[in-house]
Amino acid sequence: MAKLKVALASLALGIVLLASGLPDLIPMLKAPIDAGVTEPTALRKGDHVMMEVNVCYDYLITETTTTEKNGKVQSTKESSRYYAVPVFAVDDQGAYINHLVVIKAPSKDFAAFDKAIERFDEWWDDETGEVAYPEEILVTVDGVLKNMSDKERGFVKQYFDDPDFESYCPAYVLYPKSKGTLIGLTVVGAAILIFGIAYSVVGIGASKKEKAAKAQRAAQAAATGYYNAPQDATFNNDPNGFR
Numbered sequence: 174m175a176k177l178k179v180a181l182a183s184l185a186l187g188i189v190l191l192a193s194g195l196p197d198l199i200p201m202l203k204a205p206i207d208a209g210v211t212e213p214t215a216l217r218k219g220d221h222v223m224m225e226v227n228v229c230y231d232y233l234i235t236e237t238t239t240t241e242k243n244g245k246v247q248s249t250k251e252s253s254r255y256y257a258v259p260v261f262a263v264d265d266q267g268a269y270i271n272h273l274v275v276i277k278a279p280s281k282d283f284a285a286f287d288k289a290i291e292r293f294d295e296w297w298d299d300e301t302g303e304v305a306y307p308e309e310i311l312v313t314v315d316g317v318l319k320n321m322s323d324k325e326r327g328f329v330k331q332y333f334d335d336p337d338f339e340s341y342c343p344a345y346v347l348y349p350k351s352k353g354t355l356i357g358l359t360v361v362g363a364a365i366l367i368f369g370i371a372y373s374v375v376g377i378g379a380s381k382k383e384k385a386a387k388a389q390r391a392a393q394a395a396a397t398g399y400y401n402a403p404q405d406a407t408f409n410n411d412p413n414g415f416r
Contacts, residue, residue, distance in 0.1 A: 205315060208274050209260055213343040220318045222347050225310045228296065229289035230257040230273055233332045234325065254278050255325070256286045257342060259293070268306075273342040275321070275329070276314050279349065285312040316349040 205223035206216065216222065234255035240247045255275050262271035278286055292307040321329065321344040330338055 208347065213272055213345075216318055216343075216345065218318060218320050218345065221316075222318045223313065223315045224258060224274060224276065224347060226256075226258050226276070226286065226289050226312045226314065227307050227310050228259065228293035229286050230259050230270075230293060231290060232256045232278075232286065233275065234328045250280075251283070252280055254283060254286070255329075255346065256289075258289075270341070274347060275342065275345070276347045277349070278312075278314070282312055282349075314347060314349050316347050318345050319348055320345055 203221050205221045208216070208222045208224040232254040235251055236253045237249050238252040239249045255277050257273040257275055259270045260272050260274060261268045263269075276286075289307075289311050292311075296304045296306055325346060326344055329342060329344070330336060333342065
């Protein structure tokens with residue numbers, strides 16, 4: 174029984190790890206699509222997408238992580254932000270924002286994205302023509318494209334105060350992913366799953382042997398006239414107790 178419990182736990186853990194890593198690993202094995210030069214209509218959920226960020230429009234959503242102890246809040250910090258990165262188009266009238274790509278950035282990238290916002294504001298608001306477009310790449314995002322959840326869509330809609338925001342800010346999010354991490358999750362998950370399968374086979378075999386041995390012992394006891402007394406049975410040892 175203990176072996177079967179270990180096997181089932183291993184199977185469950187292996188499946189969870191595989192489900193965490195494999196779906197994103199498969200697209201990450203393909204060549205990335207450059208979101209900075211690709212029309213939104215050419216992008217699909219699950220695409221492996223890369224984007225170089227030198228300017229940024231703003232961040233639209235903030236996610237926080239709260240630490241509690243004994244039911245009391247100990248600390249709250251920003252864990253991620255959803256930044257809107259502009260993709261430009263150029264015509265005879267000049268450059269304009271064609272659309273925005275939303276990127277979910279971890280806290281370690283906040284400084285780079287915030288600097289990109291400052292550079293965008295300085296360049297975009299310049300009326301003298303003396304501020305050059307910032308060419309330096311501040312951060313490169315490599316990951317998987319996912320559709321916005323209803324909750325994410327609600328926040329973005331609220332930010333722009335526009336129910337038709339998808340005309341300039343398509344409802345997908347670029348989630349940064351590490352190919353190495355995904356490979357690790359998949360390999361570990363597969364190994365644990367294989368162990369769970371093998372261990373379950375061993376556990377089932379051992380359980381069958383144990384049942385067969387128990388049945389054999391019961392048959393032998395019946396053949397010799399012995400029987401197992403119930404655990405709550407009592408015996409009268411008084412020689413005069415039975416007449």
